[in-house]
Amino acid sequence: WLEPHAVATLVNRAVAWDLDIVVADFVREYSDGTRLPSYDYGIPGRLEGRRVMDASTEPLLFRLSPVPWRKLFRVDMLRADDAQFSELDYFFEDTAFHWFTLFAAKRVACLNTTLVHHRMNRGGGQTSDATQDPTVLVGILASVDSIGNRILSLPQSGRRITFEKQFVDWVDHRTHWIAERQNNPTKAVKFRNRLFQLATKWRLLLRAKDQRPKTPYMPIDLTVVIPCFNNGDNLQRLVDNILLNLRCRFEVILVDDGSSDDSLAVALSLQRLYPTLVYVYTSDQHGAGRARNLVIPLIEGRYTYFLDGDDGV
Numbered sequence: 001w002l003e004p005h006a007v008a009t010l011v012n013r014a015v016a017w018d019l020d021i022v023v024a025d026f027v028r029e030y031s032d033g034t035r036l037p038s039y040d041y042g043i044p045g046r047l048e049g050r051r052v053m054d055a056s057t058e059p060l061l062f063r064l065s066p067v068p069w070r071k072l073f074r075v076d077m078l079r080a081d082d083a084q085f086s087e088l089d090y091f092f093e094d095t096a097f098h099w100f101t102l103f104a105a106k107r108v109a110c111l112n113t114t115l116v117h118h119r120m121n122r123g124g125g126q127t128s129d130a131t132q133d134p135t136v137l138v139g140i141l142a143s144v145d146s147i148g149n150r151i152l153s154l155p156q157s158g159r160r161i162t163f164e165k166q167f168v169d170w171v172d173h174r175t176h177w178i179a180e181r182q183n184n185p186t187k188a189v190k191f192r193n194r195l196f197q198l199a200t201k202w203r204l205l206l207r208a209k210d211q212r213p214k215t216p217y218m219p220i221d222l223t224v225v226i227p228c229f230n231n232g233d234n235l236q237r238l239v240d241n242i243l244l245n246l247r248c249r250f251e252v253i254l255v256d257d258g259s260s261d262d263s264l265a266v267a268l269s270l271q272r273l274y275p276t277l278v279y280v281y282t283s284d285q286h287g288a289g290r291a292r293n294l295v296i297p298l299i300e301g302r303y304t305y306f307l308d309g310d311d312g313v
Helices: 006-017 043-048 059-063 075-081 096-106 134-153 158-179 185-206 232-245 262-271 288-298
Strands: 022-028 035-037 071-073 108-119 220-228 250-257 277-281 301-306
Touching: 006 022, 006 071, 006 108, 022 043, 043 059, 043 108, 059 096, 059 158, 071 075, 075 096, 075 158, 096 134, 134 158, 134 185, 134 288, 158 185, 185 288, 220 288, 232 250, 232 262, 250 262, 250 288, 262 277, 277 288
Parallel strands: 022 108, 220 250, 220 301, 250 277
Antiparallel strands: 022 035, 022 071
């Protein structure tokens, strides 16, 4: 819920200072009565004294929680820069928008004022266990690419150099943030590796040569992707044969598409048996094509090979 008169305070400040963006603070409210500050580690309070700034001179702005409901935006700035939200159904749909608007804004101010009381773990909220869902995990990958592509479109300048550095630092930070929230340690490693690949790609594209990867990993030659639907009687044999016959660095991704038999149980037992080789994700009976598309962003191999759950090898 909104604090009374807080929006009016933001509007008055935006008009008085001719701002492109004005940022307020928020608090997190839990159903048990617990109240915690925002995820910003006090950044709005630290920046309030700076009055008017932009992200090229104050990179801390990029570290603000990207949620849009704690900010006001100048409309003509949004239209001129074509800043839009991602239309994909992902938890991270506002992340790219946060970066796009900071790229465009020349006049930003922070107010150390609570605007919103944000209800946590509410029914229907997108943040509850969001990072455990593979359809959500790929959202951060899509956000990274869209932000990187926007930076590439910017003219070469000191501003762009600052944005490049903040971007690759943020990807490193996000890698650990996501990995720490995985219940399955092997999935944590996989996602950290996948984001590491993505960060490395953008370092090369943006020529951020002074920045070194923080977490080296062994490259993988091949990722075998297997969507399965009621293939529990074949899955063990199929994966065992893959493991016996491949002579390269590889991984196997199993996607259970809402099976009604023991397919998921078999897949999870294989993951426990081969924790560094087999990864399991789930879908909801959308078909093999959707199941494959679901995990393409998570593939680490240089090449990929698609099988079906009822195939033999």
